[in-house]
Amino acid sequence: MNCKNSCPAVRQVMFPKDCDPSGNIFGGIILSHIDIAGAIAAKKLTVHRLVTVSMDTIVLKKPVLVGDILTCWAEVVEKGRTSLKVKITVESERQGQIIPVTEGYAKYVAVDKEHRSIPWDSPAGTVAQDSAAPVRARVEPKSLTKPILLQLAENDLSSAARRCPAVRQAMFPKDTNPSGNIFGGIILSHIDIAGAIAAKQLTEHRVVTVAMDTVIFKKPVLIGDILTCWTEVIKKGRTSIQVKVTVEAERHGEIISVTEGNATYVAVDKDHKPVPWNTPLGTTADQVASGEVPVPAHDSDSEQDCGCNHGPVQPEAEPVEGATKKNKKKKGKDKPKEDKKKKKNKKEKKGKKKKRGKKNK
Numbered sequence: 001m002n003c004k005n006s007c008p009a010v011r012q013v014m015f016p017k018d019c020d021p022s023g024n025i026f027g028g029i030i031l032s033h034i035d036i037a038g039a040i041a042a043k044k045l046t047v048h049r050l051v052t053v054s055m056d057t058i059v060l061k062k063p064v065l066v067g068d069i070l071t072c073w074a075e076v077v078e079k080g081r082t083s084l085k086v087k088i089t090v091e092s093e094r095q096g097q098i099i100p101v102t103e104g105y106a107k108y109v110a111v112d113k114e115h116r117s118i119p120w121d122s123p124a125g126t127v128a129q130d131s132a133a134p135v136r137a138r139v140e141p142k143s144l145t146k147p148i149l150l151q152l153a154e155n156d157l158s159s160a161a162r163r164c165p166a167v168r169q170a171m172f173p174k175d176t177n178p179s180g181n182i183f184g185g186i187i188l189s190h191i192d193i194a195g196a197i198a199a200k201q202l203t204e205h206r207v208v209t210v211a212m213d214t215v216i217f218k219k220p221v222l223i224g225d226i227l228t229c230w231t232e233v234i235k236k237g238r239t240s241i242q243v244k245v246t247v248e249a250e251r252h253g254e255i256i257s258v259t260e261g262n263a264t265y266v267a268v269d270k271d272h273k274p275v276p277w278n279t280p281l282g283t284t285a286d287q288v289a290s291g292e293v294p295v296p297a298h299d300s301d302s303e304q305d306c307g308c309n310h311g312p313v314q315p316e317a318e319p320v321e322g323a324t325k326k327n328k329k330k331k332g333k334d335k336p337k338e339d340k341k342k343k344k345n346k347k348e349k350k351g352k353k354k355k356r357g358k359k360n361k
Helices: 027-043 141-145 148-155 184-200 285-290 323-333 337-360
Strands: 008-013 049-055 069-079 083-094 097-111 165-170 206-212 226-236 240-251 254-268
Touching: 008 027, 008 184, 027 049, 027 069, 027 083, 027 097, 027 165, 165 184, 184 206, 184 226, 184 240, 184 254
Parallel strands: none
Antiparallel strands: 008 069, 008 165, 049 097, 069 083, 083 097, 165 226, 206 254, 226 240, 240 254
C-alpha cells in the first residue's frame, strides 16, 4: 500500500527484543501494533477516551523478521452510536520488498471518566447521564477515506507533509521522564531509527550511526501524542549518507513541531569496515581497496567523504602543465635578498684589495 493513497498509523523497525524463541517477531508484538494503529485512527474522530472492545480473527500470513519495517495502515470503516470500527492492514518492508503480513478489524468505544460508554461525537466532558446532550454533526464518510497526508498538505500544516514518515508511534507512560513529559532520549532514539530507515533504503549494506548534529527541543512531547519522524536524504558521500530528520507531535488534531536534526550513517562490511554504500551486498573494504570491486558513480561522486561529520574532503588540485617549468625559472630569478647583499660585500672587498695592491706597487 502506497503512502500517497493512505496514511500509516504505525511504522516501526523490529528489534531482537521483539523476537519469540524461534527468532521471528513475536505475534503479540504485531497484535499490539495493530491495536495501537486502530486506536490512533479512531482517536482522530473523537475527543473522548477510547477502549478496545473487540478484535476480529487475525491470520498471520507471513513471518516478520528482525530488521523489518512494520507498517500498519488504518481506516475507519464503520461508525456506531458509541463505537468506531477500524480496518488495519499490516505490511513488512524487507530489503525494498513489501510483504503482506495480515489484516483485521478492531472496534473501539468512547467512554467518559467513569468508563461508561458515550456517543463518540459528543462534546468534551459529556458523561453517560448526559447522553441526551446535543450531538455534534458527524463526519461524512467521504472525509474518512481521504488520505490524512493529503489533508495535511492541503492545510499546509507541515512542509514535511508531502513525504512519507519513517517512524510513527504513539507515546506511552513508560516513555516519560520524572516530570511527566516524554523522555528526550526516547525521541532521540526514534530520530536515529528514522534516519537509519531512510539510509537503509539506499544501500544493501549494514549502516551504523557515526554522527548526529545538535538537536534542540522546541516543544515537549506528552503522553498520548503521536510522534512522527519525517526523513530526507540530503547528502551522499562515498561511504556515508546524511539524513535530515524532522519530528512532529500530533495532539488532538494539532500538529506541533518538536525538533529537527541531521544524522550521518556509514555503510560497513561484515568486519565493520566502511565500504561504498552503493556497492553490492557482500563487498568488503579490502575488495574495494584492491580494485576487485568497482565503485559505481552517483550524483555526489565528486565529494570524497571520510565518514566523519566535518563535510567532504576537498580533493588535491592537480598540477597544471607548464607550471613546473615556470616555477623552476622563477627559482633562479627570485633569490633571497641576503644572498645579494653578501655578493655585493664580496665585490666591495675584492675591489678594496685590488686598490691596496696597486698602491703598494
